Amino acid sequence: MKARKLILLIILSALLFSCRDSVSWEGLSEKYLADEEVGTLIFVRCTEGSNAVVEYYLKVTDKSVDSPDSTAKWVLFAQGEAVIGKNGLGKSSEGDGKTPVGEYAVSTAFGRYADPGTLLPWKQITPGTFACDEEGRYYNTIIDTAAVHHPCKGEDMYHTSPEYDFGMALDYNPSCTYPLGSAIFFHCKGSKSWTGGCVAVDKSLMVDILRTAVPGVMVCIYPDNL
C-alpha cells in the first residue's frame, strides 16, 4: 500500500512538473503581450525536418473611448515559409547543423545592402566582415577583420549572398562560450532547403520585418506541435 502511494505521488509530481514547464504558442503570446519591452514578436514554428513557418506579429493597442483601459493584442502582420538547420532543432555545439530551441532577442540587424530603415541596431556588412566561429576572443561575434587584425577563417559574410543581403543576429550563446555555437542568424533564403543552424525566410518577409520590428523584438523557435 505504501509503495502504491509513493508511486502515485511520483506520478502526480511528474505531471505537475511537466505542466509548469510546458511552453505553448498561446502561452508565449500571453507572456510577451504582458511584457511592455516587447512590441513585435516572431514565431518560428518548426514543422518537420528543416521546414518551418514564420509568423510575425505587431502589438496593437486599442484605445477605446468607452473604456479607460487600453487593450493590447497581437496582430498577424506577415507570415511565410522558412527553413532551419539541416539537422533540425536542438543546437548544442558548433557545426551540429541544428537550430537552437527557445526565445531569443535580436542583438543587431545587418545587411550587405543598405539599411532598409530599421529601428533595430544596424551593422553594415562590408568586404572583410566575418562571423567568427573559431575558439578565441572573437568567437560568436561579427567582426571587421581588418580592424581587429584577425585573419578569420569563419564565415565571409560579404560574400554570402543572397543569405546576408539582409538579416538579424539572434542573441544565442551570449557569453560566446566555445563551442556552444555561433552565428545564429535570421536571414534571407539562399538556394538550399536548409541552413547550418539559422532561420531563413524570403527576402521580402525579411525586409518587412526589418522595416517594422522594434527594439525588444523576440524570436521564439519551437516545434510547431507544442
Ligand SMILES: [Zn+2]
Ligand atoms: Zn575568426
